[in-house]
Amino acid sequence: MVETLSESKIKQLELKANQIRESIIEMLLEAGSGHSAGPLGMADIFAALYFHVLKHDPKNPEWSGRDRFVLSNGHICPVQYAAMAHSGYFPVSELKTLRKLGSRLQGHPRRGSPPGIETSSGPLGSGLSQAAGMAFVGKMDKKEWRVYCAMSDAEQQCGQTWEAVMFASKYKLDNLTAIIDRNNIQISGLTEDVMPLGDLSAKYESFGWNAINIDGNNIGEFTEACEKAKSVLGKPTVIVARTIPGKGIDFIEGKFEWHGKTPDREEAEKALRELRTLNGQIEAGHMD
Numbered sequence: 001m002v003e004t005l006s007e008s009k010i011k012q013l014e015l016k017a018n019q020i021r022e023s024i025i026e027m028l029l030e031a032g033s034g035h036s037a038g039p040l041g042m043a044d045i046f047a048a049l050y051f052h053v054l055k056h057d058p059k060n061p062e063w064s065g066r067d068r069f070v071l072s073n074g075h076i077c078p079v080q081y082a083a084m085a086h087s088g089y090f091p092v093s094e095l096k097t098l099r100k101l102g103s104r105l106q107g108h109p110r111r112g113s114p115p116g117i118e119t120s121s122g123p124l125g126s127g128l129s130q131a132a133g134m135a136f137v138g139k140m141d142k143k144e145w146r147v148y149c150a151m152s153d154a155e156q157q158c159g160q161t162w163e164a165v166m167f168a169s170k171y172k173l174d175n176l177t178a179i180i181d182r183n184n185i186q187i188s189g190l191t192e193d194v195m196p197l198g199d200l201s202a203k204y205e206s207f208g209w210n211a212i213n214i215d216g217n218n219i220g221e222f223t224e225a226c227e228k229a230k231s232v233l234g235k236p237t238v239i240v241a242r243t244i245p246g247k248g249i250d251f252i253e254g255k256f257e258w259h260g261k262t263p264d265r266e267e268a269e270k271a272l273r274e275l276r277t278l279n280g281q282i283e284a285g286h287m288d
Contacts, residue, residue: 005220005223010220011285012051013048013052014047014282015282016047016051020043020047021040021247021249021275022272022275025263025271026096027078027095028268029264034098034260035262036252036262037246037252038079038181039076040079040249040252041246042076042216043079043082043248044218044219046079046082049069049083050084052223053226054069055145058084058089061114061115066145067146068147070127070149071121072121072127072149073151073152073181074120075108075260076150076152076181077105077109078098080117081109084116090104125155125161127151127155128151128161128164128168128178129163129167131149131176132147132164132168132176135236138175139173139175145175149179151178151179152181153181153182153186153191153200154194156203157194157197165204165209169209172234172236174232177226177229177236177239179238179241180240180241182200182240182242183245185245185254185256185259201213201240204238209238210229210232210235210237212228212229213240214240214241215242225239245259249271251267252271
């Protein structure tokens with residue numbers, strides 16, 4: 001039976017997602033460089049991962065029974081850092097050291113810096129290979145933990161991604177769940193203009209994967225999809241999550257120009273006002 005979240009739990013996770021968005025804006029303003037649209041669009045999924053889906057222990061990041069999470073599209077790391085800080089891996093105040101010289105929080109994550117980061121990222125397209133390797137080891141060692149891998153839609157244009165897709169299918173890695181951020185943008189434009197991706201679910205299914213399509217900004221749909229993935233035997237699962245880049249901030253939403261752009265002080269103040277208004281709407285929208 002697939003677990004359905006209560007209205008109160010969904011509200012709690014939506015408020016966490018909004019806190020994460022506020023932290024992202026504050027981090028990017030302080031850093032003066034980085035990526036805005038992708039991290040904001042994935043805040044709902046990361047709130048759900050770190051506060052509901054993942055088996056993990058912020059006080060013991062190397063716990064052997066933890067689920068493994070791989071961030072393949074490392075440029076959206078502000079959302080992971082924010083989710084980790086709010087869940088207790090390190091102080092929230094450290095978020096403002098993003099991209100600073102000597103900081104643990106660099107523009108792409110580095111394994112173990114801070115503890116809880118499983119892999120180093122860089123070139124797009126490499127994360128699913130790393131995640132598949134972890135899942136393969138988990139299968140060999142008969143471990144109960146699962147592996148989750150977040151990817152961008154644009155890195156589906158990379159050949160290495162499809163090598164990993166074939167590997168995971170061949171070895172029936174049903175302990176692996178991939179999450180594609182289907183926001184339809186990349187740094188140079190819309191994905192379907194730069195290099196059309198078409199129906200990603202159909203492509204993964206043709207390679208022997210189980211595919212689930214969801215609204216990636218709907219926390220209930222995402223957590224339900226993660227539960228469904230656990231019940232699938234003999235094949236890995238991909239969750240194709242349609243998200244709105246820049247979600248929650250009107251002047252950023254859906255604009256590819258904000259892929260690699262950060263807000264100035266005036267824009268950040270406007271964004272934070274919008275997010276604080278959204279907090280009230282979330283509170284009012286879930287009345288148990």
